[in-house]
Amino acid sequence: MQYxxxxxxxxxxxxxxxVKEKKTSWTGVRNYEACNNIAKMRPGDLMFxxxxxxxxxxxxxxxxxxxxxxxPTADNPRWLTVDVQVxxxxxxxxxxALIKAVPELQSxxxxxxxxxxxxxxxKRQFDLILTLAQTKL
DNA sequence: GCCAACGTTGGC
DNA sequence: GCCAACGTTGGC
Numbered sequence: 837m838q839y840x841x842x843x844x845x846x847x848x849x850x851x852x853x854x855v856k857e858k859k860t861s862w863t864g865v866r867n868y869e870a871c872n873n874i875a876k877m878r879p880g881d882l883m884f885x886x887x888x889x890x891x892x893x894x895x896x897x898x899x900x901x902x903x904x905x906x907x908p909t910a911d912n913p914r915w916l917t918v919d920v921q922v923x924x925x926x927x928x929x930x931x932x933a934l935i936k937a938v939p940e941l942q943s944x945x946x947x948x949x950x951x952x953x954x955x956x957x958x959k960r961q962f963d964l965i966l967t968l969a970q971t972k973l
Numbered sequence: 974g975c976c977a978a979c980g981t982t983g984g985c
Numbered sequence: 986g987c988c989a990a991c992g993t994t995g996g997c
Contacts, residue, residue: 867980888995932996951979951994
């Protein structure tokens with residue numbers, strides 16, 4: 837089991853839209869490192885859904901719903917996409933400021949490499965964020 | 974709106 | 986293959 841953070845600007849694709857659709861294909865990743873992460877995803881992996889922009893915070897939990905496959909919106913088949921499915925919203929959104937304030941989370945890519953759209957967490961970090969979100973799976 | 978961080982492009 | 990210039994992202 838692996839853990840991830842995927843992010844989106846709410847103006848582009850919001851958590852609200854995701855909840856309405858229940859499942860979506862995470863297309864449009866055009867960054868090598870992010871794409872590598874998608875390639876490593878396995879069905880059942882868990883992830884946080886993060887909103888960038890005016891109010892940057894983690895808003896929900898989702899899971900990987902299948903294997904990665906070539907992104908049909910890309911002109912090169914090396915770019916991958918994966919299907920992700922809503923699990924639930926977090927009880928309390930976790931602000932980026934709060935994440936940055938927690939020593940155990942200061943090393944995560946979300947903080948260190950803000951522009952990476954798909955990043956990895958270990959179980960400890962995932963559980964810690966769940967706690968901050970006052971949410972149980 | 975500004976700026977830092979990072980990726981990409983293109984000249985050499 | 987290096988590096989400067991430029992574009993994009995995203996926090997503040």
